[in-house]
Amino acid sequence: MIMTSNLGTEEFQRHSLGFARETKSEHERRKGAIETAMKQTFRPEFLNRLDEIVIFQGLTEEQIKQIVDLMMKDVKKRLTERKITVELTEEAKAKLAKEGFDPAFGARPLRRTLQRQVENPLSTKILQGEFKEGDRVLVDVGPKGFTFTT
Template sequence: RRPYTVVLFDEIEKAHPDVFNVLLQVLDDGCLTDGQGHVVNFRNTLVILTSNLGSQFLGSDSMDAEAKRLAVMEAVRAQFRPEFLNRLDEIILFRSLAEEHMGRIVNIQLDRLIKRASRQDLAIDVTEDAREWLARRGYDPAYGARPLKRVIQREVENPLAALVLAGSIPEGGPVRVSCDGDSLSLQ
C-alpha cells in the first residue's frame, strides 16, 4: 500500500529554528530519522507550508501584481535561509480576502450550523439581511474572515443555545434569524 499524506505547517515563519533543520532533512531526503534511529518515510507526502510574510503588500491597492509578488518574495528571502527556500518546489501567493467574498463564507459557515442543528431536529432559517449583517461584522481587513466564526458564535449560536436550554423553541423549531436594525433577532 502507498498511503498519501498531507502535512501542513501553518504560519511557518513562527516555527522554532530547529523545525527548519528537520524540514531540510524531510524535503531533501524524503525521510526523517529521529533520535532513536527510527526512520519515517515522507516519499508520498505533500508538505504544505503557509506564511503571512508580506501579507501587508498583498492587500495594497497602490501596487500592481508584479510589485506585490516582488515585495512578498523579498520578505520571504529575508526570513528563510537560501538552502531552505531551494528545497521548496513552489511558492504560491494568494490574493487577500476582500469583503465581497464574505457572503460565500457566511453561507458555508451557516450551512454547517444548520446541518448540525438539523441533526438535533431543529430547523434554522437565516434571512438574507441577517447573512449580510454577519458578513459585515465578521470581516476585518487585517484578519480576513477569522473573526466570522466568533461573530456567528456570539450572535447566533449562543443565543440559539440559550433559547433551546430555556425551552423557548417548540420541538423541531423553526428558528428564524433576522436582522433587527443593528443586531440580530432569533424567533
C-alpha cells in the first residue's frame, strides 16, 4: 500500500516563496519536522508497520512546465482529430505553471488551470468557427491573459 500526505509541511509552506530549490540542510530540517509530526499523529504500532517513508522535495518551476507539456500532449492528441495543432509559448507555459501550482497541493490544481485557461477558451473558439481544420493555434500571454492566434 502506498499513502501520501502533506503531514508536517504546513510550517515550510508558510515560509515558501513559490518555486525554489531546497538545500540539503533545509531538506534535513523538513524531514525532521515531518517525522516529528508523524510521531505526534500516528500510534507507534502503525509507524512500526511502515516499510519505508519517502519525503519528496518540492517541484521546481521547470518541473511544473514539464507537467504542462505532458498535459498538453492529451489536448494536442484530441485536436488531431480536427486536424488542428496547438502550441504554447514559453510565456504561456510559465503563466500556467505559476497559476496551476499551489505549495499546499503541488501540481494537482494544474489540470483545472489548463482546462480553464486554455482548453475551455480554445473549445469555444473552435465551436464559434474562429479556428478550423488545418489551423495552427499559438497560445501566448497578452496584457489581459492568454491569447489564441493562428
